[in-house]
Amino acid sequence: xxxxxxxxxxxxxIAVIGAxxxxxxxxYHVMKSLAGNYHGKIFPINPKSDRIWNLASYxxxxxxxGDVHLVVIAVPARMVPDTLHACGRKGVRGAxxxxxxxxxxxxxxxxxxxxxxKEIAGQYGLPIIGPNTFGFVNLSSGVNASFxxxxxxxxxxxxxxxxxxxxxxxxxxxxxxxxxxAMSKLMSLGNRCNVDxxxxxxxxxxxxxxxxxxxxxxxxxxxxxxxxDAAKSLRGRKPxxxxxxxxSEKGDSASRFHTGSLAGNxxxxxxxxxxxxxxxxxxxxxxLDTAKAIDSCSLPGGTRMAVLSGQAGPGMIASDALEPAxxxxxxxxxxxxxxxxxxxxxxxxxxxxxxMGPAWYDPKNIIAILKAVIDDEHTDGVIFLAxxxxxxxxxxxxxxxxxxxxxxxxxPVIACFTAPPGIWDEPIGxxxxxxxxxxxxxxxxxxxxxxxxxxxxxxSNGRG
Numbered sequence: 001x002x003x004x005x006x007x008x009x010x011x012x013x014i015a016v017i018g019a020x021x022x023x024x025x026x027x028y029h030v031m032k033s034l035a036g037n038y039h040g041k042i043f044p045i046n047p048k049s050d051r052i053w054n055l056a057s058y059x060x061x062x063x064x065x066g067d068v069h070l071v072v073i074a075v076p077a078r079m080v081p082d083t084l085h086a087c088g089r090k091g092v093r094g095a096x097x098x099x100x101x102x103x104x105x106x107x108x109x110x111x112x113x114x115x116x117x118k119e120i121a122g123q124y125g126l127p128i129i130g131p132n133t134f135g136f137v138n139l140s141s142g143v144n145a146s147f148x149x150x151x152x153x154x155x156x157x158x159x160x161x162x163x164x165x166x167x168x169x170x171x172x173x174x175x176x177x178x179x180x181x182a183m184s185k186l187m188s189l190g191n192r193c194n195v196d197x198x199x200x201x202x203x204x205x206x207x208x209x210x211x212x213x214x215x216x217x218x219x220x221x222x223x224x225x226x227x228x229d230a231a232k233s234l235r236g237r238k239p240x241x242x243x244x245x246x247x248s249e250k251g252d253s254a255s256r257f258h259t260g261s262l263a264g265n266x267x268x269x270x271x272x273x274x275x276x277x278x279x280x281x282x283x284x285x286x287x288l289d290t291a292k293a294i295d296s297c298s299l300p301g302g303t304r305m306a307v308l309s310g311q312a313g314p315g316m317i318a319s320d321a322l323e324p325a326x327x328x329x330x331x332x333x334x335x336x337x338x339x340x341x342x343x344x345x346x347x348x349x350x351x352x353x354x355x356m357g358p359a360w361y362d363p364k365n366i367i368a369i370l371k372a373v374i375d376d377e378h379t380d381g382v383i384f385l386a387x388x389x390x391x392x393x394x395x396x397x398x399x400x401x402x403x404x405x406x407x408x409x410x411x412p413v414i415a416c417f418t419a420p421p422g423i424w425d426e427p428i429g430x431x432x433x434x435x436x437x438x439x440x441x442x443x444x445x446x447x448x449x450x451x452x453x454x455x456x457x458x459x460s461n462g463r464g
Contacts, residue, residue, distance in 0.1 A: 004127050005195070005203045008094030009185070010141045011069035012040050015061060015092075017083055018074035019044030019052045026074040026098055029147035030135070037142045037152045043068060061086045069093045072135065072145050077101035080131070081116055088124030095121075096145050097130035102191055104132050118193050127199075133190030134166035137173075140184050140210035148173070155433075157182020158212030158295040160204050162197065164189055168217045172288060180432045180439075181292045184210040197221070198230035205234045213294040215287050216242040216278075224269070228276040235277035239294050239456045242278050243287045244269055277459045279452060286448060289440055290456075293449040296438040297412035299457040302380040304330035305450065306373040307353035309385040310360055310392060314416070315353040318383045318443040325451035329353065336376040343369050360391045363398025374411050381412040381453070383446050384437075388419035396427035400434075408436030412453055414446040415439050 014034060018027035027046070031053045034042055044052035047059040058064050061071070061083075071092050073083055077099050087095055102114035114131065121128050129136060135146030139156045154176050161176075163169045166188040173186050185204070189196065197216065204211045221227060231240055244266065273280050281287050305327050309315030322328055329352045332340070340350050343365045349355035354373075359365040373379050386395060396417060415437055417428045432439040440446045 004093055004125070005199065006207055007069050008127055008129070009136070009138045009203075009208075010143065011093070013043065013067060013069050014038065014040060014143075014145065015043040015045055015058075015064060015068045015071045016074070017045040017061065017071055019046050019049075019057065021049060021052050026147050029149065030072050030074055030098070030145070033135075033144040033146050033149040033152065036149065037144055039142060040069075041066075061090050061092075064090070067091065070096065070145065072096045072098065074098045074147070077110075077113060077131075080113070081120055084117055084120045084124075084126065084128075088120070088126055092126065094127040095129070096133065096135045097128050097190075097193070098133060098135055098147060099130070100132040102131045104191055114191060114193065121194050127195050128193040129187070129195055130190040131193060132166075133188040134169060136185065136187035137183075138185050140208075150174070150177075151186060153177050154186065155180060155182040156210075157184060158210065159183045159215060159291045160185040160187075160208070160211040160213070161215045161217070161291070162187050162189065162200050162204075163217035164192070164219045165217060166190065168284065172217075172284060175284070175288055179288065179292070179441075180429060181288055182295065182433070184208065184212075196226070198226045201227070201230050201234065201240070205238050212238065213291050214238055214240045215291045216240065217284075217287070218242055218244050219246045224272065228272050231276040231278050236460045239460060240278045241281055241287060241290050241294075241452070241456070242273060243281050243284060244273070274459070279455050279459055281452065285445065286452070289445050289449040290452040292440070293412070293414055293438040293453055294456060296435060297414065297453060298408070298410060298436070299460075300380040300412050300450070300454050301457075303327045303454055304378060304380045305383055305447075306330050306332070306376070306379045306381070307383045307385070308356055308369060308373065309353060310355075310357050310387055310389070310395075311385075312349065312355045312357070314385040314387060314443050315355060318385060318447050319353045321444050321447040325447050326454065327447065327451055330373075330376070330379040332373065333376050333378055336372050336378075339372040340369055343372075360389065360395065363392075363395045363402075366392075366395060367398065367402050370413070374409055374413070379411065381414070381450055382409075383443065383450060384413055384415040385443055385446070386415065386417045388417075388423060393423075396424045396431065400427045400430045403431060403434045403437070406436075408434070412450060413437045414450050414453075416441065416443055416446050
């Protein structure tokens, strides 16, 4: 399965079965997603059209000349079994089955139909993403095999998000665009016919060099042990974080009918995930914040944090958030404290948390303070809080210029830059793309992400 998934996610040719020129058909939107980004061969399949999206259309898969690596299927559920037989005869390497109407519906016929397609897939050794999926996006190779073309706007990076829910993929995918979270893959597994979390997890760790951190959204699994065993076998190679939904009785019931699986007792899940080296988070914001921080920053060697803030209030909020998150304020060495004292006037608060407000007019001083605390052997990470004021107009640009010349920080720096729209947009976007620093919207979220970096470091070393 692992070798086959390589060609599923990076195919040399794609056929769209159910391709259409009609806006109200899913096959239209799949073609739109592929047409603007994918550089391999695209074969629209529709017996009623000669040309679709300005490409020659074929009446059947058998009529396509040459090999087809991946098919995206967007036809009614009743047509899927015959379609999969055609895929098998053609030697297709894998399928994305967007079609719904299988075990996720409150009808025994859907479950029977899913068992049938699973049997057909097994007959031909055909990996299926889905059914009941929006598809997947591989930013690393320009493949948007989904019905949402806007996902191609996500920046390319190291975060892979694998979800049972297509809706959560859309929520997180659009947040990724807005918050500059660079991704390698975005995928909805849907009903998980024969490609489930363990298979994708193993592929991402062993075969996908572009993925550096794996984020999972799970509602419920038929056999949780398979995922946990896979995670244990891969422990320490790439960080894995998960948002597990379906904790309440109603959530469990909803999960039964969303992707046809049970959520299960969450207390059991919680302990099992930790034992497998998987970090559990409690919401979509935390999932994305943590993934972004892991992709951008080095992992901390401990829990001692420096808080640097341009105003006292945000620094106090961050300091208050440290202890509940399992972190603490670092105590600077005498040498570091002298360096900070030389850079700040006496009216400033110069001990941790440091109020850098009086130095805002001079970005060089701010950067020098940041370097001082990073170099301090008693500090494991930095929370850097910059709220815009006219006196620090050039701070963001100064940070960008410094980061252009500097190597990535050897300790994690999570920053919060807040400004009116249009003032710091360009430099903060450039800074957010630099390795060594992650930018998040609020002090509380910055602290929680830093705490999760420490937890990931702890779990990856087998101490969970």
